[in-house]
Amino acid sequence: MNVLVTGGAGFIGSNLVRLLRRERPHWTVVNLDKLTYAGNAESLADLRDDKRHVFVRGDIADAELVASLLREHAIDAVFNLAAESHVDRSILGPGIFVETNVSGTQVMLDCARAEKVKRFVQISTDEVYGSLGATGRFTEASPLQPSSPYSASKAAADLLVLAYGHTYGMDVVVTRCSNNYGPYQFPEKLIPLMIANALEDKKLPVYGDGQQVRDWIHVEDHNRALLAALEEGRAGEVYNLGSDNEWPNLQIVGRLLEILGKGRDLIAHVQDRPGHDRRYAIDAAKAQRELGWSPRIAFADGLASTVDWYVKNRGWWERVRTGEYRTFYERNYGAR
């Protein structure tokens, strides 16, 4: 089996590539990533000599490149993770979100269709459903009500993927996962940002009152579900993924400070994000029922091991923060 992972130098993608190589050692994984600011070739450093991992720097919106990769590597299945993924950045500049998340996905679909890829797995987010009140959970039947340019672009991509399934009979599966945490997450997202700031005794900026509720899942549990969606999912279906683990942001920040042995005086409340969704919670019963999957990592353990990873891999996130990671690819792969 030959699979193409797009966005495989990002947080979830780099963990997915590693999981696929470990769980399906006979598969070849081609990894297409543009290495935007969020892509970090250093997150793949341990795979450098792995003959069954082929890294290609390029854009998912480049039809010629995508078609040639699908052909050259006889790709059977695609995991499409490449995306602009940061809500705050989408508020500052939505254009690139449409280019990559919407047009890029459409190019991927066209190429996959032309090359007769057997299954196309679109990695989406619970944010397409918008925000919840104090109760209830999103199911696959919940209406799409995205509230940021990021989530709107992801919702548009989901609809295109499903439409390619209906219109052309392509075998497509869409997954919508809740908030991920774990190693190799870019330190602009809540958990790694707070860990890195606390380790440097910098203030921990918490949006508004910090009572926004998110449903957290370890990246490893998410990625096991993606593999299950490829192998067990039904064509044309959407699967919500989550681990029934809701926490207000402020409580997570407090817990991280406790694990790190730092005081709560580091917390600084800052002005809330415009249109900030109040609560997400996901009902993943369908995925559990149909994919033979369930999350395994308890939040307390996952959070502790994540903190431990950031403590032990200080060089990784420090190079991200200084911007030095951006030259890693040229330094290590430039001559190839």
Ligand SMILES: NC(=O)c1ccc[n+]([C@@H]2O[C@H](COP(=O)([O-])OP(=O)(O)OC[C@H]3O[C@@H](n4cnc5c(N)ncnc54)[C@H](O)[C@@H]3O)[C@@H](O)[C@H]2O)c1
């Ligand atoms: N992080 C989460 O909590 C979460 C939850 C649910 C779904 N998702 C989805 O999972 C996917 C991965 O998220 P992430 O958190 O790993 O994001 P990330 O920002 O860490 O990684 C995105 C990767 O895509 C690459 N990329 C961006 N534009 C590209 C393009 N035009 N062509 C090729 N590569 C490009 C970047 O270089 C980067 O390596 C996204 O589609 C996101 O919407 C994320």
